[in-house]
Amino acid sequence: MSAVFKPDETFRNDFTFRNSPEAIRRFPLPFVEDQYMYSVNIEPHMPGAKGSVVEFAFDVDEHYVAECRERAMVLDAEPLRYQALPHMMSAQWDCLELIMESLARDYPAHFSLAKRANRWHWINQPLGIDQEFTFGDPATLPREPLDFITRQAQGDFVVMDQRDGDLWAEAGMVTTPADWSLDFDIGMTFKEWHGPVPLAHEIGVFDRALKYLLNLRLGQPVRRLNWTMTVNPRLDTSPENYPKWGPDRATVTRQNAGDLVHLRVELQGLWRLPRSNAVLFGIRCYLISVRELATIPKWARRVHRALKGLHPALVDYKGLTRYRDTVVEWLAPFDDGSPTTPGAAPD
Amino acid sequence: MSEAQTLEVEVTSIEQVTPLIKHFKLRPVSGDAMPAFSGGSHIVVVMRTPARVYRNPYSLLSPPHSLDSYEIGVRRMEESRGGSHFMHDRVGVGTRLEIAHPVNLFALDKIARKHVLIAGGIGITPFMAHLEDLHEGRVPYELHYSVRGREHAAFLPRILERTGERVRMYYDSEGQSIDFDGLLSNQPLGTHVYVCGPAGLIDKVAATARAWGWPDSHIHWEQFSAPPVGDAFEVFLARSKVTVHVPPDQSLLESIEAQGVEVPYLCRGGVCGFCQTRVLELDGELIHNDHFLSDADKAKSNTIMPCVSRARCKSLVLDL
Numbered sequence: 320m321s322a323v324f325k326p327d328e329t330f331r332n333d334f335t336f337r338n339s340p341e342a343i344r345r346f347p348l349p350f351v352e353d354q355y356m357y358s359v360n361i362e363p364h365m366p367g368a369k370g371s372v373v374e375f376a377f378d379v380d381e382h383y384v385a386e387c388r389e390r391a392m393v394l395d396a397e398p399l400r401y402q403a404l405p406h407m408m409s410a411q412w413d414c415l416e417l418i419m420e421s422l423a424r425d426y427p428a429h430f431s432l433a434k435r436a437n438r439w440h441w442i443n444q445p446l447g448i449d450q451e452f453t454f455g456d457p458a459t460l461p462r463e464p465l466d467f468i469t470r471q472a473q474g475d476f477v478v479m480d481q482r483d484g485d486l487w488a489e490a491g492m493v494t495t496p497a498d499w500s501l502d503f504d505i506g507m508t509f510k511e512w513h514g515p516v517p518l519a520h521e522i523g524v525f526d527r528a529l530k531y532l533l534n535l536r537l538g539q540p541v542r543r544l545n546w547t548m549t550v551n552p553r554l555d556t557s558p559e560n561y562p563k564w565g566p567d568r569a570t571v572t573r574q575n576a577g578d579l580v581h582l583r584v585e586l587q588g589l590w591r592l593p594r595s596n597a598v599l600f601g602i603r604c605y606l607i608s609v610r611e612l613a614t615i616p617k618w619a620r621r622v623h624r625a626l627k628g629l630h631p632a633l634v635d636y637k638g639l640t641r642y643r644d645t646v647v648e649w650l651a652p653f654d655d656g657s658p659t660t661p662g663a664a665p666d
Numbered sequence: 667m668s669e670a671q672t673l674e675v676e677v678t679s680i681e682q683v684t685p686l687i688k689h690f691k692l693r694p695v696s697g698d699a700m701p702a703f704s705g706g707s708h709i710v711v712v713m714r715t716p717a718r719v720y721r722n723p724y725s726l727l728s729p730p731h732s733l734d735s736y737e738i739g740v741r742r743m744e745e746s747r748g749g750s751h752f753m754h755d756r757v758g759v760g761t762r763l764e765i766a767h768p769v770n771l772f773a774l775d776k777i778a779r780k781h782v783l784i785a786g787g788i789g790i791t792p793f794m795a796h797l798e799d800l801h802e803g804r805v806p807y808e809l810h811y812s813v814r815g816r817e818h819a820a821f822l823p824r825i826l827e828r829t830g831e832r833v834r835m836y837y838d839s840e841g842q843s844i845d846f847d848g849l850l851s852n853q854p855l856g857t858h859v860y861v862c863g864p865a866g867l868i869d870k871v872a873a874t875a876r877a878w879g880w881p882d883s884h885i886h887w888e889q890f891s892a893p894p895v896g897d898a899f900e901v902f903l904a905r906s907k908v909t910v911h912v913p914p915d916q917s918l919l920e921s922i923e924a925q926g927v928e929v930p931y932l933c934r935g936g937v938c939g940f941c942q943t944r945v946l947e948l949d950g951e952l953i954h955n956d957h958f959l960s961d962a963d964k965a966k967s968n969t970i971m972p973c974v975s976r977a978r979c980k981s982l983v984l985d986l
Contacts, residue, residue, distance in 0.1 A: 406776040413702075482775050483883040534932055534940050537701060537767045538671060593702035594730060596770045 324445055326384040331392075336552035338611050342381055346607050347372045347584050348663040349544040353624040355633075361531065364540035364588050372586060373542065375425035377418060377472060378603060384445050386473045386495075386554065393494040393555050394470070399502045400557075401466045403478070403490035410478045410490060411465040412455060413592035414599055418468045443471050465490055474586075474603030477501070479509070481596055486532060488512050488600075495554040495604045497547045497583060498638060503558070517632040532589060535598055540590040547637040548646070549583045552606045556583075571642035576649040577610035580642060582622065609646055615665045619653035626650070672712060672764040673701075677757055678735060683820045686742050687788060688754055691728075691735045695762060699733040705795035706772035708890070709736065710934060712764040713752045718916065718924065720749040723890045723934050725862075726768060727794035727821070736765070739820060741788040743892060747915045750892075769932050772862070772888040774799065779856030781807040784844065784871055786863020787818065792888060793862065794821060797828045808832050810849065812867070815839035846874040860886040890935030893917035894955050896976045903927060903986040904946055918972040927986060929972060936974035943984050945970055950979025 328336045338346070349355075367373030372380070394400055403411055419441055423432035433440040437454045448471065452459040460467050469476050469492035477493070479486035486509040493501035504512045509529050510520070519525060535541065549556055550567040571579055588601040613619040626639075627647050634643050660666055675692040683689045694700060703726060713720040728737035740753045757763070772792050774781060781800065783793050790811055800807045809829055813819045815837055825833055836842040850859065850871070859880065861871040868887045875885045893916075901910050901918065903925075912921040919941060922929055932940040936956030945952070945968050954964040956971035963969065970977075970984070 480776055481773065482777070530939075534938060536769060536932075537703070539767075593768075594704055595776075596704040596707075596773045 322379065322381040322383065324384040325381050326388070328382065328385045330385070330389045330552055330554040334551050334553070336382070336385070336606065338607055339381060340614075343607065343611050343614060344665060345371055345380075346612075347544055347586055347605055348582075348612075348618055348621070349546040349584050350621050350625040351663050352661070353621060353659060354628050355625045356630065361528070361541045361543045364542040364590075372603075372605070376421040376540070376588070377425070377474075377601070378586070379422065379426055379429065379473065383473055387446055387471060389554055390470060390492075390494045397559060400494045401463075401469070401492045402501060402505050403463060403465055404506070407465075407478055407480065407490040407595070407597070408457070408463075410480070410592055410595035410597035410599075411463060413595050413597065414476065414478060415464040415468040416454070417590060417592070417599065418472055422472075446471055465492065474601055477600040477602070478592075479598045479600060481533065481598060484533065485509055486529065486598055493557075495602075496557050497549070497585070497604075498556055498558055498561075500558045515636070517636045518630070532598060535589060535591045537591045537593055540588055542586060542588045545585040545587060547583050548639055548642075549581050549606065550579050550642070552581050552608070554604060554606070568638070568641045571645050573645055573648055576642065576645050577613065578608055580609045580646050580649075581606045582609065582612060609649060613650065613653050616653070617659050617666045619650055620655075620657070621659050621663075623647060623650035623654040624659075672766050675736070675763055675765055677759055677761045677763065680757070680759060683739070684818045686818070687820045688740050688742075689727075689820075690738050690740065690753070690757070692738070692763065692765065693735045700736050701767055702733060703730055703768035703795075704770050704773055705730050705799045706774065706792045706888075707768035707770040707795070708772075708792070708933070709738070709768050710766040711738070711753070712766070713749060713757075714764075715748075715752065715756075718748075718920070720747075720752060721920070721931075721934055722749040722753075722892075725772075725792040725795070725888075727791040729798040730795055731798065739788060739791045739794075747893065747895060747917075769938075771933055771938055772860070772886065774860070775858045775884075775886070777856075778805060778858040778884075780854055780858070781805060782849065782853060782857060782859045783807060783809045784849075784859065784861040784863070784867070785809065785811045786861075786867040787813055788820070789861070789863030789867070789889075790820060790825075791862075793860070794824070796860075797825065801828050808834070810834050810836065810844055812836040812844055812863070813838070846870055847878075850875050850880065851878050858884045858886060860888075862888045865889060888937065889957065890933065890937065892935075893920070893974045894976070896953060897978060899950075899977050899979055899982065901977070901982045901984055904983050905986055912976065917974065918970075918976060922972060922986065929986060931973060934973045936971050939971070941971055941973050943970055943972055943986060944968065945982065946985050947981065947983035948977070948979060949981045950977055952977050952979075 372378045419432045422430040429444050431442045439454050441450045475493045475495050477488050477491040480489045488504050488507050491501045510525050556564050584605045586603040590599040674695040676695050678693045679691040681689040708723045708725045710721050710723050724738040726736050742754045743750045785793050861868050895915050898913050906927045908925050910921050910925050912918050929941050932938045939958040952967050953976045955974040
């Protein structure tokens with residue numbers, strides 16, 4: 320999708336973020352049936368349907384410029400949202416290469432990458448960046464490679480080193496988290512990092528996921544969807560800023576739920592990195608208001624039923640306890656009880 | 667994950683570097699650069715002959731920063747089932763082969779304070795790529811390279827160029843052998859040891875290191891078992907509803923693949939555990955040849971690594 324950017328929309332204060340009708344129709348709804356439960360829902364990250372969020376390796380949509388500006392604001396206030404341990408430098412270059420090559424190949428109108436041996440020339444038109452540098456030499460970039468490139472990409476990124484039969488979260492850029500902190504988690508193993516997730520450990524989800532990821536192959540990335548809900552279209556729902564967004568959850572009423580409450584979907588991608596043998600974990604966040612969702616009749620019925628039947632432990636873990644019932648009530652008039660067609664796509 | 671994507675390559679040079687080892691250079695037929703890789707990676711080379719298909723893993727020994735071509739070293743195995751003989755006798759300059767993308771099951775630990783590398787014979791190959799990375803870095807390392815005799819010291823000139831005095835050679839023919847206790851009893855904390863070579867060498871290093879109190883997380887080894895030959899047996903694949911005959915010189919995995927049934931695999935050498943398959947019924951015994959399952963798991967006889975393991979049985983049913 321060659322998007323028309325909306326550079327002035329905001330994810331804080333006046334919250335002017337909105338989805339265009341096209342962005343609504345391509346929204347990655349995670350509910351493939353009327354009930355929701357965890358599964359190891361991993362699939363190959365192969366190019367998907369034209370115009371869909373998985374058409375390309377890294378999706379660039381109408382919110383690109385605004386999201387990059389939001390990221391810069393978070394980093395100005397809290398520089399530790401970007402961190403990389405010293406042994407992750409080769410993985411940083413792997414990430415820079417993967418993202419630059421993908422964007423230049425998939426969005427030639429916006430990005431270009433020219434290489435002459437190790438001399439690289441990167442142009443990012445939407446953000447007005449024109450940078451020549453030497454691949455492999457950090458001194459030729461204004462910031463560390465991972466910092467430099469992930470300021471120009473939507474979504475959070477964590478880079479995991481593979482050693483001792485485990486994956487260690489040891490570098491990352493995290494400014495749009497669903498209530499978790501890179502500064503707290505950096506250096507943790509895969510299961511330590513996912514420690515707070517309820518139920519999944521008991522049913523073996525993380526054992527299987529870890530085993531799968533340890534054998535992730537070069538050139539064969541995978542993806543999955545995850546979701547939660549957020550009050551207001553706020554990207555930075557970090558533990559660091561809990562006092563700013565936590566109280567929002569007490570403001571939801573039957574009248575405003577459709578506009579205030581947003582479904583927050585993470586398109587998670589995982590790539591084996593070639594030189595470092597590390598794994599890149601991309602967590603791309605998509606927001607949509609419940610009112611925007613309800614413009615698609617199938618989705619209104621589907622989301623109403625999935626939320627209504629959600630396991631109580633998941634309601635608590637996802638932080639929905641205070642307002643889940645209110646959203647269900649808001650959606651109830653849209654659900655006439657008629658069946659939904661299989662899969663998540665709009666009818 | 668299904669069958670690995672393969673890449674078509676052409677052999678651009680072959681050099682007999684020792685009486686038993688040939689050194690191959692492979693370039694992509696497409697003319698593109700090879701995919702970048704990390705030191706310690708291996709590729710699986712697919713060899714198609716009229717009679718059968720061989721898929722053998724070989725470590726990449728070329729420098730990871732040099733992607734014009736990949737280099738591998740192939741030792742002629744005395745009891746070859748045919749793969750190494752095919753590479754030695756049937757492959758020439760210009761021969762086209764298929765390879766799977768690199769997979770790394772033998773990476774250097776990135777937070778190690780020091781690396782001790784121990785190679786026996788053809789086991790030198792993964793360390794060749796590691797040496798390129800170590801040469802650039804600031805982490806101290808030493809290489810101990812043991813071979814039968816001077817004429818068997820493959821790649822020694824290139825090693826000396828890279829490592830200088832950090833390599834120590836051991837020639838069996840001159841009565842030299844590695845002093846494992848001396849080597850492993852006196853290393854600084856945070857040292858990792860890596861060994862690649864014959865099973866006896868790996869067992870000796872691992873046992874000595876453990877006896878001196880090294881944690882398992884600091885002991886690394888890689889040994890691709892060639893699938894051992896054995897008696898013929900038959901297996902029934904429950905989901906595919908196919909009976910497969912496994913001849914003496916073909917592995918269970920190869921025999922299943924020959925029937926057109928795909929089994930996910932990575933190393934094909936009993937190391938990674940990726941092809942682990944459930945045993946549904948067994949009248950007889952499994953012959954486990956892998957390095958992945960624990961002894962306790964092997965004793966349960968409810969799972970098997972078809973890449974290297976076999977059975978001596980009246981009947982065997984697998985969940986495939």
